Amino acid sequence: MTQTFASLPQPIENAIVSILSERDTSELDTKAHELHNKYTAQDKGNHKSYFQDFESTVAYLALRVPATYAQSYATIANVHELVPSWQPKTILDIGSGPGTAIWAASEIWPSLTDATAIEQHNSLVSLGKQIATTAELSIATTWLRQDIREGIDEDDTTYDVVIIANVLNELSTTAADKLIGQALNKTSGVLVIVEPGTPAGSVIVQNAAKKLGKAGNLLAPYINNTFFNDDNYYLHFSQKFIRPEFQRRLRQQMRESSLMASDWEDAKYTYTIISKLAPEITPWGRCVGPIQVQKGFLEIPVLTKDGIEKIKVMKRYREQYNSAKNVKWGDVVSLPYEPQ
Numbered sequence: 024m025t026q027t028f029a030s031l032p033q034p035i036e037n038a039i040v041s042i043l044s045e046r047d048t049s050e051l052d053t054k055a056h057e058l059h060n061k062y063t064a065q066d067k068g069n070h071k072s073y074f075q076d077f078e079s080t081v082a083y084l085a086l087r088v089p090a091t092y093a094q095s096y097a098t099i100a101n102v103h104e105l106v107p108s109w110q111p112k113t114i115l116d117i118g119s120g121p122g123t124a125i126w127a128a129s130e131i132w133p134s135l136t137d138a139t140a141i142e143q144h145n146s147l148v149s150l151g152k153q154i155a156t157t158a159e160l161s162i163a164t165t166w167l168r169q170d171i172r173e174g175i176d177e178d179d180t181t182y183d184v185v186i187i188a189n190v191l192n193e194l195s196t197t198a199a200d201k202l203i204g205q206a207l208n209k210t211s212g213v214l215v216i217v218e219p220g221t222p223a224g225s226v227i228v229q230n231a232a233k234k235l236g237k238a239g240n241l242l243a244p245y246i247n248n249t250f251f252n253d254d255n256y257y258l259h260f261s262q263k264f265i266r267p268e269f270q271r272r273l274r275q276q277m278r279e280s281s282l283m284a285s286d287w288e289d290a291k292y293t294y295t296i297i298s299k300l301a302p303e304i305t306p307w308g309r310c311v312g313p314i315q316v317q318k319g320f321l322e323i324p325v326l327t328k329d330g331i332e333k334i335k336v337m338k339r340y341r342e343q344y345n346s347a348k349n350v351k352w353g354d355v356v357s358l359p360y361e362p363q
């Protein structure tokens with residue numbers, strides 16, 4: 024079941040606060056602004072790198088990481104829900120940044136003991152190491168500074184979990200296709216691909232699912248291993264998180280009005296999970312959008328193995344209606360509307 028909030032764990036938030044306390048605030052503000060403009064630019068795909076220097080990676084940590092944590096957390100929680108007894112031990116995080124997805128995976132699977140993080144920027148590797156030490160993370164992490172376009176290591180090591188979060192959109196289509204194939208070869212359990220919940224992110228994720236689906240089970244968000252694609256519908260999800268104080272401050276100073284920046288945010292994301300494990304649970308459907316409250320009924324958009332259906336739950340069936348009210352965007356639903 025989708026969490027109401029997926030916020031950074033306190034030790035990690037504290038570690039980031041400690042890093043930020045050593046930086047020059049006005050420089051951080053400028054870099055955060057620049058980063059924000061790059062992320063919202065129309066020609067987003069043309070930016071080969073968002074980071075020019077150490078300060079811009081610190082700005083990423085303060086401005087973006089709380090949201091990317093929420094995206095990875097929500098996605099990994101979906102895996103856990105479908106294979107609840109599975110206790111993975113190893114994880115490979117490709118394009119790890121400071122190790123955001125490793126933090127999220129460790130929260131959901133305390134069984135994880137070893138992580139490998141591949142990242143091209145030295146500054147993100149050193150920030151990741153500093154956070155892991157300050158937050159006293161128990162997972163042992165090996166950091167590889169590497170350009171993933173040149174291939175990930177060719178030895179036979181495989182990992183229970185392989186995750187690529189918010190990375191494919193920074194690669195050319197050819198490089199992304201090559202990477203996902205290599206990533207699947209490194210996977211013994213699940214390959215998790217996460218992208219921002221934009222139409223472009225959805226296309227990237229759908230293409231990956233289509234290409235890799237034959238080599239594994241499409242565990243989620245699809246139902247019963249059945250790929251769904253509709254060019255008129257972009258599949259995405261939503262996960263709220265509480266903004267840490269440092270992020271709220273940055274958001275505040277970016278605002279043109281003096282109205283207070285919100286203390287929470289809705290991170291939109293899209294994902295696919297290709298699994299070499301058999302699912303323990305095969306849901307009937309998954310809620311793929313906000314629930315509409317209509318006069319006398321609720322309307323829930325649900326992805327089933329047959330496509331998207333809008334399920335109506337009548338108010339007069341009180342028990343069913345009350346149960347359906349608790350369904351959240353992203354949740355699996357059992358026949359035909361009860362949240363699991």
Ligand SMILES: C[S@@+](CC[C@H](N)C(=O)[O-])C[C@H]1O[C@@H](n2cnc3c(N)ncnc32)[C@H](O)[C@@H]1O
Nearest residue numbers: 091118119120123142143170171172188189190
């Ligand atoms: C938007 S960040 C996402 C970081 C992290 N996965 C997260 O979700 O917070 C994209 C990351 O991919 C890394 N990346 C992009 N292209 C890469 C490449 N060719 N080789 C290695 N890392 C790369 C970037 O340096 C950056 O840290």
